[in-house]
Amino acid sequence: MSKPSPRRDPLTFTEVFDLPVAVDLRTAARALGICPHTAYRLIHRGVFPCPVLRVGGRFRIPTTPLMRILGIEERPVYAVDLEAGMDIEPDGGTS
Known part of the structure; x- marks a missing residue:
């Protein structure tokens, strides 16, 4: 009998960046918060x-x-900037 793989939590926002x-x-x-087996099935069905x-x-x-699927817009933002408290303005600018 095979040993089940350990469960991994979804990536954090910082990890995604x-x-x-x-x-x-x-x-x-x-x-995406899905197991790899589900991901393989979606690919083989053509619906990933x-x-x-x-x-x-x-x-x-x-x-x-x-990132787009996850609702994260493309911007030149780095995780270290977010952790340091950089504010992202809705018009695409940063402060």
Whole structure:
């Protein structure tokens, strides 16, 4: 009998901003709050919520569309700035 994998909590807002340009399927699933098995099923059904790249034998998910699905707008903001208390204005500016 196989041992169940440990449950991983979804990514935090700060962790999402620290993601590279593309992530593996497990990381994308974690960001979406779903298990990797569900992510694989969605891909094979053609209904994964963002673009999926097949690189060799692996799936890669571009971070920008993933963030858009999560409702995070594209802005040149860094996690360290957010943690330091930088305010983001609704018109796209920062202060």
